[in-house]
Amino acid sequence: MTALISLLISISAVAAAPVPHNDSESNSHSKALLTKASATSDEKEAQPPVKQFTVGVLANWGQQRAIERWQPMMDYLADKVPGTRFTVRPGTFEQLNQALLRGEIQFIITNPGQYLYLANRYPLSWLATMRSRRHQGATQAIGSAILVRAGSPYRTLYDLKNKVVAASGPHALGGYQATVGLMHKLGMEPDSWFAKVKFLGFPLDPLVYQVRDGNVDAAITPLCTLEDMVKRGQVNRQDFRILNPSRPPGYDCQCSTNLYPNWSFAASESVSVNLTKAITQALLALKPNNPAAIKADLMGWTSPISQLTVIQLFSDLNVDHTPPPRWDAVKKWLEENRHWGILAVLILLVATLYHLWIEYKFRQKSETLIETERQLKQKAIALERLQSAAIIGEIGAGLAHELNQPIAAITSYSEGGLMRLQAASADNSPDCAALLEKIHRQSVRAGEVVHRIRGLLKRREAVMQDVNLLTLVEESIALLKLECERRAVRITTQVKGEPFFVTADRVGLQQVLVNLIKNSLDAIGELTQPRLGTIEIEFDFNATQVNLRVIDNGPGLTHPADELMATFYTTKADGLGLGLAICSDVIKEHQGRFSLCNRPAPQQGCIATISLKRRGSSAAVV
Secondary structure (H helix, E strand, C coil), X not given: CHHHHHHHHHHHHHHHCCCCCCHHHHHHHHHHHHHHHHHHHHHHHHCCCCEEEEEEEECCCCHHHHHHHHHHHHHHHHHHCCCEEEEEEEECHHHHHHHHHCCCCCEEEECHHHHHHHHCCCCEEEEEEEEECCHHHCCEEECEEEEEECCCCCCCHHHHCCCEEEECCCCCHHHHHHHHHHHHHCCCCHHHHCCEEEECCCCCHHHHXXXXXXXXXXXXXXXXXXXXXXXXXXCCHHHEEEXXXXXXXXXXXXXXXXXXXXXXXXXXXXCCHHXXXXXXXXXXXXXXXXXXXXXXXXXXXXXXXXXXXXXHHHHHHCCCCCCCCHHHHHHHHHHHCHHHHHHHHHHHHHHHHHHHHHHHHHHHHHHHHHHHHHHHHHHHHHHHHHHHHHHHHHHHHHHHHHHHHHHHHHHHHHHHHHXXXXXXXXXXXXXXXXXHHHHHHHHHHHHHHHHHHHHHHCCCCCCCEEECHHHHHHHHHHXXXXXXXXXXXXXXXXXXXXXXXXXXXXXXHHHHHHHHHHHHHHHHHCCCCCCCEEEEEEEEECCCEEEEEEEECCCCCCCCHHHHCCCCCCCCCCCCCCHHHHHHHHHHHCCCEEEEEECCCCCCCEEEEEEEECCCCCCCCC
């Protein structure tokens, strides 16, 4: 796109150029301009894309200072190696390890301790070793300086037994590890020598401040840390003292331990050999007076020097640079995020208190629930007693209701017999005998009703036997024959299917049939407009059950069926509200189904349906 724009600009320039008087000169001039524009376009198209690289740097003085220190060095490399661009990625030991593992950095500048750790796990190429700008360009510039307050009583490492010290990290060569190596040579056990070691991480400034403020007894710092802070005016030199001090010839700072090789510049395996060669040449060619070298505080770079002293140190310390235990990571996180740790403890404490409160309330509610349950049991016993008394009263009312029909029949038949005997006609003798026979049957029926209710009072089960519904219906109709004639109601029967026996309580089932027919007669008698009353009794014999329907042409139901079948609910002026309730209970005892509904429009009347099982059938009634 850029080449195209340049070509268009060139063509525009050609068009805007003065036109020569000679045509040949004009053509030559135009060709020259076009050739130049084309050459410029080809050069821009041939220019290779810039490759971006990231260089990880150990940020021992903080990330911002690391960027300010090393970015000029990156610009220097980009200038010396065409087609490249380098960016600084500062971080701690763990951050740089993870970044290299994920392939987020291609180069790393770090101390030899971390270099050896990474070299054992990732393929790295060691390009150069840094020459310190101090100490006359020495390459052995990593060590430890153990700081204490100037007025403290501590003079040697032996005086720090059971004291609290601070260090940047357990894997810092120019700090804790170099001091541990010295302690091993002096016969000390670092793991149990100090009362506590606080690892504060980077930057290094807090190490010195912790000593100054009296928060720790001593601080293990990298070489020249104190001198650098004094130079920047952050602390006063006279406020501190260095334990086990030594200053090798040519060195500008005091140290407490042996010195080890300086930082190294290394490349990962993802970088090509030609690029590592070009970068190595650029590093070795860096002059001490180059602004990049001055900003990075180094004299330059030299060929990689032996790391034997570092390897021996790690061997003496049995350092395998295995990742720290998870508890150490948690402990470090808690130390670095103390406020979050306090918040977590407070949340845990509140949650514990809330749990105890909930448990207390639960126990309190449980005790209340147990007491309530005890009271409910006592009330249930009292209710059962009341219910028993109510049942006795209901049974008494039911007895009066059920005996009313056979006694009325006996009365009617007796009156008829008396009237015929008074006629004193010999021809009426057979009729009188028949009437007396009917009176006898009704008295027997009344006795059966009484015995059945007495059995109910004694909680005896009904007598179940094979019953012919056709015969039972005929007997029920016969009981109400006089009532039907008096009300001018015609009763008809209709049978569908092949009849069969049912297992039922004959007396109880006949009570249901008589009660339903009597209710239909009473309903027809309530009609304001005179008309012929009819009651149809239908038998529908199916494979597993029989459906018996009592259908009348009365006014129909005026209330919901559930209300009508409730105990003591009646729509009659002289009713007790027990008939339909008793019918429903009897049919339920037979594992059957009893229902009431109105006839479909435009017909008037009610349909009472009784569904009973066939004898021997195990299928449920539907």
